[in-house]
Amino acid sequence: MNEHSFSSAERDALYRTIYSRRDVRGQFTPEPIDEEALARVLMAAHHAPSVGFMQPWSFIIVRDADVKHRVHGLFQKAHEEAAEMFEGEKRETYRNLKLEGILDAPVNICVTCDKDRAGPVVLGRTHIPEMDVYSTVCAVQNLWLAARTEGLGMGWVSILDQDRLKGVLGIPENVVPVAYLCLGHVSHFKDQPELQKAGWRKRLALADLVRFDGFDQDAQAGDAFAASLLDRIRIAQEGLENGA
């Protein structure tokens, strides 16, 4: 704790939000979203970090049934193509997973990135041209966390052909449809990520993903800070996995 830390209760609220956020596909209810809550989650997104303060995002709120059906059609086509890429047992598991709530969720939101928003030369984008898209992804994550505290579920549908999605939503050439989101009230939030529950993949051990001063480098012998950090990570992950 230091003079700039939040209170323990506030800090715990953030961690609770992060740990209980889920990618929701199958638990949407038809209950409409309140405009105040929607305004708050969009405002949270708008306060994401952005490269050169360019704020490259726009938010297309989709409620029209015809538009939703056309996007759902794009999902179905892409999902069929994707299934063919998996082999054997994985293919069957894949086909049986519910992967989107486009028609179930009352509101869909396409979050876009306008690469021209701040002119051709953008502070901080000069050497990594994707930085504007990364900023937009930060906005999506803010929106996701805000939705969770509002009791709203959100799912990110990435099984879509982006060029066709641009056609359906009339998105111009230099604007990237970064994320297609489904948002709504839910019957419940699952206690674990859906793919973890389904046995698709396991949560990795974070301690294995922490490196020191180089990608190939483990903690050096005698590095007390690194040893202590890894210990604390292992203890924290064990605590979380035992439902702490």
Place this chain on the structure above:
Amino acid sequence: MNEHSFSSAERDALYRTIYSRRDVRGQFTPEPIDEEALARVLMAAHHAPSVGFMQPWSFIIVRDADVKHRVHGLFQKAHEEAAEMFEGEKRETYRNLKLEGILDAPVNICVTCDKDRAGPVVLGRTHIPEMDVYSTVCAVQNLWLAARTEGLGMGWVSILDQDRLKGVLGIPENVVPVAYLCLGHVSHFKDQPELQKAGWRKRLALADLVRFDGFDQDAQAGDAFAASLLDRIRIAQEGLENGA
């Protein structure tokens, strides 16, 4: 409010985190980071959403002075190149901005994305190959918000040549160095984004960035939900700008 919402106090804690998070470049103090706090922010990052639950991220913790100096050299070179891209007055302003805290911050973290972590076919990445990098950006944003509640400042340095950065950190070919972060205690957090304070760009009006059912479409006449949503967004933004 609904049965899945967090309490108002918890929700407010998240919004306060989002609104007071800053990209920190110039306010780092040499005070070391506590391992417990670092473990918590890394664990928050590890609980970001990831496409196909692939968890493609690794975290290279950089403390070695020589490594930091080499990365700082990459920044200086890229920063000089970038300055040449701006014209007239903007170029002078650009040169005078403090844009990184590589040597000042006790800890730097390079967050990488391993595109091979879950094999060649990844659920949800079949049609948008960048989804794994987007997942990694979500981890960065979780880390950033967690750091803020811990009273730690964080800055994202994007003015770097990524290929050279890979060389310095020994990052293999199929791993992307998504973000190079500076993390540490700070003398203070600014009340507004640095580029806003410096007059580089203004905060945009969110209501202008919200579209309905298509990128070119304003709210239709008679759409009460849309009108109410835009009103609430305008009121919320005014409140925030008047220091509410």
